[in-house]
Amino acid sequence: MPPPVSSAVILTKSVGGNEAAAVFNSVFGSFLGIVVTPILLLVLIGTSTSVPFFSIFSKLSTTVVIPLCIGQVVRNYYKDLLSSLSLPHGTISSSILLLIIYTTFCDSFKASTQSLGFNAVLVMIFIVCVMQCSFLLLAYAMANA
Secondary structure, three states: OOHHHHHHHHHHHHOOOOHHHHHHHHHHHHHHHHHHHHHHHHHHHOOOOOOOHHHHHHHHHHHHHHHHHHHHHHHHHOHHHHHHHOOOHHHHHHHHHHHHHHHHHHHHHHOOOOOOOHHHHHHHHHHHHHHHHHHHHHHHHHHOO
16 A cells, blocks of 8 residues: 555554545545646646656556455455454554555665665654654643643
8 A cells, every 4th residue: 555545544543443434535535636736736836747647546556446356355255254263353454554664665765866874864763753742742732721
């Protein structure tokens, strides 16, 4: 799954939300963004752009839509067998999503045209941690006000 889709599912799952709705909204938003973004650029800025529609649609389809459809078919035909095995589906699902995010992260550094040094990565990690703590403290302060 693309990172926005998998992170939406992880966050929705962590708060006990509807995971299927999160997947649908993320995939639908991704497909819609492919069409709407160039149109908005043309209307608002007056600049046209070319988007590799086929490449994006095929990548989204192979990473999200096709596995989702296969999973639904397998679930319908083997529901009794899968429920009798009592597998830890939640743990398996979370592990796979974590693996997808990790591989996406690794691929972004592998395919990067700019070289990031060790110090740059440490600075980014530090900035992210400081921002996370700041927002957490802000949320805490607002909740207790």
